[in-house]
Amino acid sequence: MDFNDTAEEAKFRKEASDWLSANAEKKEHSRDVYRPAEMTGEGGESSALQDAKDWMTKKYEAGWACLHWPKEYGGRDATAIERVIWAQEESKYKVPGGFHEIGQGMAGPTMMLYATEEQKKQYLPPMAKGQEIWCQLFSEPGAGSDLAGIKTKAELDGDTWTINGQKVWTSGAHYSDYAILVTRSDFNAPKHKGLTYFFLDMKSPGIEVRPIRQITGGANFNEVYFTDVKIPDSQRLGEVGDGWKVALTTLMNERLAVGDASGVDFQEIFELTKESDFNGENAISNGGVRERLADWYCEYAGLKYTKMRNISALSRGDTPGPDASITKIVSANKLQDIANFGMDLMDNASIIKSDDKDDIRALFQGSLLGAPLIRIAGGTDEILRNIIAEQVLGMPQDVRVDKTVPFNEIPSGSKN
Amino acid sequence: MNFEFSDDQLVMKEEVRKLFEKEDSVKRNRNILEGDENFDKDLWNKVVEMGLTAITIPEEHGGIGLGFLELCVVAEEMGRAIAPIPYSSSVYLATTAIINSSNDDVKKEYLPKLAAGEMIGTFAHSEELGTPTSDNAKTTFQNGKLSGEKIAVPDGDIANLFVVSAKSGDKVGLFLVDADSKGVEVSKAECFDGSRSYANISFKDADAEIIEDSSSEAIDKLLNQAAVLFAFEQVGGAEASMNMAKEYAMGRYAFGRQIGSFQAIKHKLADMYISLTLARSNCYFGAWALGNDAPELPVAAATARVSATKAFYECSKENIQTHGGMGATWEFDCHLFYRRARLLSANIGGQSLWKDKLVSSIERSNLPQ
Structure with missing residues (x-):
């Protein structure tokens, strides 16, 4: 057991670190993160978006974008462990991010498997370069965790499909250039058999994007309405009726892309308990407070070392364990509980709203409001527990009353 | 980065696991629980034959000279097998205390006997309800003689050699007493987990040798080392409990289907797996x-101890729950793990104590960065 790089890994790390130090500004401490110059957009993203695009392009031109992709599509042919090392090194710098995950992390790998060679050459390098943003048109008002229950209709006439329906919870639809889309092409087939998968231009006529204001007050999500939107059959990924299989490829990559919950963690609550007064002494002197700190530290450390075990597996060339589900369940719940407990320690002061990013109240308040979204996005706590039970422990799937029934005969409580 | 046990260590783990499976260690646990013997001598002899009592002892003292990492993988299998033998007392506690010692005479005399299984050691520490500390220790060492009352000494009626914590001047150190010495009186106590044996021990001017008397830190170090080893044992027991629950849930039918197909059960199992994974990491x-005697040991040991105690408690109690009424019978093995989980939670200090130690260690080390 050791925490050292192999000679090859050390060489790669140095190369990455040299390039980063020449091209980005190093963080002075872990909270010293990139901040956009202005926050004027509906979702607070305007200058952050362009900064993130430009940083990705800079990386792309130097060969540091989409590391594990083949070189011919804009990647570097890097190994999994090299990708981890890059992420570790890049996290030491104040760089913008957060806009390319759906394209590079989900649409890209799906295109890689199902698009034609010509399409891959056309779409993947710009995706890696980062000026084009992609979104994911999957969930619908009546189909969230039960994604295969979607009703957005796709009809084929000649070699053109016509799409009608509604999607929801689409992150970034309002600034995206392209999208991946799952539709229902056959309402008489069982639910998993009648789906067809496409990619499309978000500027296509008939697409209307309406922002959804979320619990935090921001609006990163959208409703997307389709009225007679045309998609050429050449933009279909996978066979007609085989869309579920293609969607699973995307979803498997989604679970890898969703990592730690961002917001308050052990360090923040530890510092807060050292500073805040509780009955005339520092809160950290209180036994009840210490018990909570110990529990959160064990979760914090447990996730950290689970990640290290997986990095070791990658370093050996093995497939890492399915820790992504564990990480998301534990970190999202820890975030919510720490935020709630921290505000409790601040007592009445926590009630006064703060938007000042340097005010610790803003951090705890933002985390408390953001946590419910994190527990739902990319697979709810409940769906992730199913995944652990079924895919890790090998337990039986849920009994499904709708699996073999024609889709249009399945009872539905939704008006959509 | 190589944050994994080596192939050799994993082979060793597999060998130990096979031994306990072949010997049906869980059945032997029940035999001790229900019978008059205080440990399984036959299983102990097999463990000694395999060299498992000699792992961390240097070759010059008759050992194999491997490290603590090897002992960790063995500990996990001990826990999985809920082995009814005094292994943890003799190896994690007594042997480690003597290896830590700067007294070469003690090492020369006792390590070869512990390695060969000719002697069984243990650690006599507790004196009353609650936590033993340097302030409340009443046992004393003076001029080569040790006096005091120790309670709940693990395997106290089996061991021939006691490592005893005692006050010497203003320090609390570690001392060694032979069970056959004059002035040592052992009274067996009924144990909550009847597959293991405990005793109360009275020392009256018993001859004692010094293991460490220069600082009270020797006890803290020993407990931190043992905490990691016991945590592996707890992880082994937790995993065995989780697997029992899973197997039962797959084979038991209710409402026309496997109970393991209900989310109430699946999510329970997922939570056991999460708890176990965090503890294992x-x-x-x-x-x-x-293994590296690193300055991080106090934080690392308390973190492992707290999360492994939690994992074994959760997995052993939810294993019973998953079994329904059958889980709460004497006949099913679920309670053997539930009892062992409770015993291992208390044996070197309870959960509240270790949580407090963890936060104190974090405060001292200024972790995390």
Whole structure:
């Protein structure tokens, strides 16, 4: 057991670190993160978006974008462990991010498997370069965790499909250039058999994007309405009726892309308990407070070392364990509980709203409001527990009353 | 980065696991629980034959001269097998205390006997309800003689050799007493987990040798080392409990289907797996800190201990729950793990104590960065 790089890994790390130090500004401490110059957009993203695009392009031109992709599509042919090392090194710098995950992390790998060679050459390098943003048109008002229950209709006439329906919870639809889309092409087939998968231009006529204001007050999500939107059959990924299989490829990559919950963690609550007064002494002197700190530290450390075990597996060339589900369940719940407990320690002061990013109240308040979204996005706590039970422990799937029934005969409580 | 046990260590783990499976260690646990013997001598002899009592003892003292990492993988299998033998007392506690010692005479005399299984050691520490500390220790060492009352000494009626904590001047150190010495009186106590044996021990001017008397830190170090090893044992027991629950849930039918197909049961199992995974990962860091005698050991040991105690408690109690009424019978094995989980939670200090130690260690080390 050791925490050292192999000679090859050390060489790669140095190369990455040299390039980063020449091209980005190093963080002075872990909270010293990139901040956009202005926050004027509906979702607070305007200058952050362009900064993130430009940083990705800079990386792309130097060969540091989409590391594990083949070189011919804009990647570097890097190994999994090299990708981890890059992420570790890049996290030491104040760089913008957060806009390319759906394209590079989900649409890209799906295109890689199902698009034609010509399409891959056309779409993947710009995706890696980062000026084009992609979104994911999957969930619908009546189909969230039960994604295969979607009703957005796709009809084929000649070699053109016509799409009608509604999607929801689409992150970034309002600034995206392209999208991946799952539709229902056959309402008489069982639910998993009648789906067809496409990619499309978000500027296509008939697409209307309406922002959804979320619990935090921001609006990163959208409703997307389709009225007679045309998609050429050449933009279909996978066979007609085989869309579920293609969607699973995307979803498997989604679970890898969703990592730690961002917001308050052990360090923040530890510092807060050292500073805040509780009955005339520092809160950290209180036994009840210490018990909570110990529990959160064990979760914090447990996730950290689970990640290290997986990095070791990658370093050996093995497939890492399915820790992504564990990480998301534990970190999202820890975030919510720490935020709630921290505000409790601040007592009445926590009630006064703060938007000042340097005010610790803003951090705890933002985390408390953001946590419910994190527990739902990319697979709810409940769906992730199913995944652990079924895919890790090998337990039986849920009994499904709708699996073999024609889709249009399945009872539905939704008006959509 | 190589945050994993080596192939050799994993082979060793597999061998130990096979031994316990072949010997049906869980059945033997029940035999001790229900019978008059205080440990399984036959299983103990097999463990000694395999060299498992000699792992961390240097070759010059008759041992194999391997490290703590090897002991960690063995500990996990001990826990999985809920082995009814005094292994933890003799190896994690007594042997480690003597290896830590700067007294070469004690090493020369006792390590070869512990390695060969000719002697069984243990650690006599507790004196009353609650936590033993340097302030409340009443046992004293003076001029080569040790006096005091120790309670709940693990395997106290089996061991021939006691490592005893006692006050010497203003320090609390560690001392060694032979069970056959004059002035040592052992009274067997009924144990909550009847597959293991405990005793109360009275020392009256018993001859004692010094293991460490220069600082009270020797006890803290020993407990931190043992905490990592016990945490591995707890992880082994937790995993065995989770697997029992899973197997039962797959084979038991209710409402026309496997109960393991209900989310109420699946999510329970997922939570056991999460708890177990966090504990295992924390144990690995504990193993690294233990093996390298790293300055991180106090934080690493407490983290491993707290999360492994939690995992074994949760997995052993939810295993009973998953079994329904059958889980709460004497006949089913679920309670053997539930009892062992409780015993291992208390044996070197309870959960509240270790949580407090963890936060104190974090405060001292200014972790995390």
